Amino acid sequence: MDLLTRPAELACRACGEQITDAGYLPAIEREAGYEPQADEAVCDDCGFNEVGMTGCAPELDDVVEPDGADVLLYVRWTDDGPTVVSAKE
């Protein structure tokens, strides 16, 4: 599945930096694809060091409130915007 909409930009909610390479993006799972929760995105570094247990990829519950999203997407930034690399429920 892919994103229903591609945010034009994503800022990390932990450090405020633009995500330009890779990061974590919570999303709501719809029949046609993932609906990104762009306000809750975190960058790769913060995902590992601030949000998840130190040195570990964050879990969905680390990033959003319970019921805030269905899946935690790991996205990589491309010319088209964020592209889903993997999804963790």
Ligand SMILES: [Zn+2]
């Ligand atoms: Zn960050």
